[in-house]
Every structure is written in structure tokens, then in C-alpha cells.
Amino acid sequence: MEQRDQNRRMAQLLFPHITKTPEDYEAIYPERDLPEGAMVTRIAPSPTGFMHFGNLYGALIDERLAHQSGGVFYLRIENTDSKREVEGAVEVILTSLNAFGLKFDEGATEGEDRGTYGPYRQRDRAELYQTIAKSLVERGMAYPCFCTEEDLQVLHDKQEASGANFGYYGEWAVHANITCEEAEALIAEGKPYVVRFRSPGKDGNRIKYKDLAKGEIEMPENCNDIVLLKSDGIPTYHFAHVVDDHFMRTTHVVRGEEWLSTFPYHLQMFDAIGWKKPAYVHTAHMLKQDGSSKRKLSKRKDPEARLTYYLQEGYPAECVIEYLMTVLNSNFEEWRRKNPDADLNEFRFKAEKMGVAGAVFDIDKLNDISKTVISKMSGEQVYDATAVWAKEYNPEFYALLTRDPAYSKAILSIGRGGKKPRKDFTVWSDVPDYMAFFFEETFQTAYPWPENMSKNDILRVLNEYPSIYDEADDQQTWFNKVKDLTAAMGYAVDMKAYKADPTAFPGSVADISAVLRVAITGRTASPDTYAVMNILGKETVLDRLSKAAAAL
RNA sequence: GGCCCGUUGGUCAAGUGGUUAAGACACGGCCCUUUCACGGCUGUAACAGGAGUUCGACUCUCCUACGGGUCACCA
Secondary structure, eight states, X not given: OHHHHHHHHHHHHHOTTOOOOHHHHHHHSOOOOXXXXXXXXXXXXXXXXXXXXXXXXXHHHHHHHHHHTTOEEEEOBOOOOTTTOOTTXXXXXXXXXXXXXXOOSEEOOSSSOBSSSOOOBGGGGHHHHHHXXXXXXXXXXXXXXXXXXXXXXXXXXXXXXXXXXXXXXXXGOTTTTOOHHHHHHHHHTTOOOEEEEOOOOOTTOEEEEEETTTEEEEEEOOOOOOEEEOTXXXXXXXXXXXXXHHHTTOXXXXXXXXXXXXXHHHHHHHHHHTOOOOEEEEEOOEEEEETTEEEEOOTTTOGGGBHHHHHHHTOOHHHHHHHHHHHHOTHHHHHHHHOTTSOGGGSOOOGGGSOSSOEEOOHHXXXXXXXXXXXXXXXXXXXXXXHHHHHHHOHHHHHHHHHSHHHHHHHHTTTOSSSSOOOOOSSGGGHHHHHGGGSGGGOOOOOOOOTTSXXXXXXXXXXXXXXXXXXXXXXXXXXXXXXXXXXXXXXXXXXXXXXXXXGGSSOBHHHHHHHHHHXXXXXXXXXXXXXXXXXXXXXXXXXXXHHHXXXX
């Protein structure tokens, strides 16, 4: 009786301005009316101005889980740490999610929040957290702690010296039994305080939980009286997580495995308060091969940790998503082989199928996927996507590319559309170099001539070809003419015969073709020469042939 | 240091007590080919180590090693 009264007075002392009750909030944020099995997930980044590859990784899991179950995927801004918040960071988050095609149903936006479970920025929810904290104080489950940073450091040192576990618990919890009078006096002195949770945990107890990704995990029960509200009245991550995911009616919490060690806090709070726990998916980290060892992808050391890296390089967003999916669900690749053209969202993602170990980020694999995805696009699509990329990241090239759209589209259509399309580029930033010789401004004249040919023979090709060149020729006629010239020069027309006895000829039709290619494109690797010549046009072709001859 | 998670080829990985231990990427070879690509075929290559349980262990248990995470009024 006496104690209950004390608790009520303490709650009033700490939260005189709070008039709502938890029940009020239960009414404001009712259970969601969703079909059976629908999942409610969220992406909850901190507005640090930096989107990590891991953010996308988690967001994709959230998004798939929610949307393939007919549920809700929302965005919550975790800005409880004012020191880390960066101006414009929310915009970075929104832009990134948008760039990778992850659409959330409710949450923070640049203007008004969308959805009825908001506000979706934690700092705007202070009253809610304080209301719950107040009710916990009333129930004797939380109390104010006036320890300063120095006090806690001393505590830590003592524990270290005596070999005790670190933390604020049991006999070390000096304010656990503070009275109303004592608290009132300290507050009157202007002493700052935090509100701590009174952990019901018992030393030696073990708890078990089945994580959707990790499976059964067992760990010691939490005994720490962790901080619920910081001295500025804003919650710690732990408290905000429990309160928000309860009232936002989250069913599945997806987060990195760095949260595993504080997982017992969360489970304990849900149980102690009497709320239903969400399901958890703790994901392994993306690793980076660093010499002979592996480490977490680092935002400082690894450019590929940064989401903007992929945009700058010009990876089509869906390729990054596709790559992520192969890492997340190993049966995805098998599905993809069976359904090469299906929409990625038709694949049924399963949290249980996720690997438990961290995967090394495999850029080769991403590149391969990207090449394949791009190879399936039409010239028109490639043009459009490249233009979008170039406008932002390579304005100089953008000007060239868009100077004559029909011309550029024709170039980008070479070798596309068939059953075995070319795979010339991995990222949009490969396109400028690929197209360079189609523009006089960027045409390079290094001329890597076939090494086995004499200067005279090269000149002969260059000088004689114009007389047999006819723009109207179809590909077969065009090539027959190349063969005729080859034969006239005593070179091998039949590649089999040439390969059987290379010494019998000065060279082969491959060399003659190479001369044409090098003269016209300035390089040894290019798309089909016939197609290139058609696009360049007779005037340019003849001009380049004579230029090449002059340069010899 | 305490606690937790993890460890199958160079990389991603299938595998849940009995398999010739899949497949993909990368790498090599061959074929196709006027070049560059594409494509097809093919090759090298793995269960971290040690005990145990079992007729039998990549699969179960324990120990060791190594890697990662975490021990804040940061998330």
C-alpha cells in the first residue's frame, strides 16, 4: 500500500505534464485490420546522412516480407540521438529507397507523414514514450537514476577490478530504491537524471528464443536496469523499439545481428510490460574480403558500402536488388534460371531460408548479374537508362549522347534483341567508352594494327577497300567483298585451312577484317564492323580509312 | 576478459545420419566464330582441427582454433 503510493507520487514527480495513459494510446493505435498472415515490417534508419548497403539489405527483406504477405511496410526515422542527426538526411533515405524501387506504404516523407500510426519520427513521439515510462514508474517497474557519467565510470572500474559483470544491476544499482523525497531534492537541485527499467531478471537464468533467420538461440536473461529515457526525456533505442513496434503493430522486426547481444533487453521488456512480442529476423552482416581476412563492410574504407556508389557507377537498381536476393535466398538463382524473364517480385522470399553466416560481398557476381540484366534490355531502354545516369553523373557525355537520339539509339541497339545478346556493359558508366568512337570528339586514333601484317599490306587494304565498298550491300555481300580482297592479297579466306597451316599464308581474313575494324573504330574490340559502318555512314567510313592510311 | 553468433572449393552456396558432396560467379581448356563479345561443352577446386555418439557423420554432442558482434544517457 505504502509502496504503491510512493510509486504514484514518483510518477507524478517525474512526469507532471503527462496526462494520457497507455490505454489512450492503445485506442489511438488500434490493432491493424489485416488478413491472416499479413506481416507488418519497417525500415528504421538513423538519419545520419549515409545509407549503408546493409540498410538496403534489410529494407529488401522488410519490403518483401510485407508485400508478398499483403501486409504493410513502413518507414520510421530513428532520430533519438540528436548528436548524430544530420540535416537533409531524411531526404537521403527517401531518395535511396526510391532509387532502388522499395516503396513503403506509410511513414515519414518530405512533407506530411503518411499513415495513421505516426508520427514516424521518434523525436516527435516523446509524449508517447514518456506516457509508457510514467506508467512503468507507477507500477514500480522503473525509477529515476541520478548517476553521472563519472559515477558510472567509477562503477565500471570497480566491477572490472572485482571481476564482476559490467552493468547497472543488483547491488550496483545505487538508485534502485531511491525515495520520492530523495528524488525530489535532487531534482530541486537541478540534477539531471535518466529513467531506468527495473529488470526482473535473475542471475543465472537462461532464455531461449527462435529467431527466424538464426534459429534457436539461447542466452543469459537480462539483469541490467537499462536506461529507458535519457536525461533529455528522449528514449534509448531499446525503449523506443519496444514502444514503437508495439504501437505501430509491427509483426516482424528485421535488423542486423549486432542487436543480438541486447536482444534479452527487448524480450524482457515486452514480457514485463505485458505486450505481445513481434517475430525477429536477425541478419548476418555483409563482409568484405580484406587481404586474407574478412571484415564488416566499412563505410569509411569501402566505397561499395555506400549506396550512392551503385548509383554513381550506374548499376541498374534492379541488378543490385537481384544480387541481394541471390545472397538472401539461395534458391533464388535456381528460380531465376527457370523464370529468366519473370518479375523478381514473383519469387517467394522466405526469412527461414536466409543464411546465418555473413557473406562476403562479391562484386564479380553483381557484375555478372548486371551484365545479364542489361543484355535483355532493348536499345531504347539502354538509351533511356544511360541518359538518366549520364545527366546526373557525366554531363559531358550526356550532351553527346542526346545530341542525336536516333543515332545513339541505333548504336545502343547493335547486337541486341536476339537469343544471344551481347553483354558489352556492366554499368552505365561503361557506355561512354563503348560509344566513344561513334563521335568525332571522342574518337581515339591509337590504331593497334594486327602485328603479323606488313605496313604495305595494311595500306593496301585501306586503299583498295573504298573502291569495293557499297553502302547498300547486305551483310553477306559485304563480307563476301572482304573475302574477295583477302583472296586477292593471298591471305587465307578459309579459317580452317589457315588454322591447319598458318605458315602457308601471310595472314587470314581475320586480319583483313581487323584492319578495317581498327581503321574505323580505332580499337580491336568493337561490335560488329558491318553494323558499325552502317551507322557511321559512308562519308565517315571513307574519311576514317584515309585518315588511318595517312597516319601509318 | 564475459556473453552471443558463425566456420562446406578463390567467392556465394545446396545439403539436415548412408550423396560419385549440387549449382552459380571467377579461373583454365575445347568448340562455334571475320574481330570483340555471346553461346555450348568441359576441367581444377571444399566439409577449420580434435575427441565422442552411431553399424555409419558435412549433418548430433563436447573441446580447441579462427572470424565476427556486443558489453553507452549511439543506434
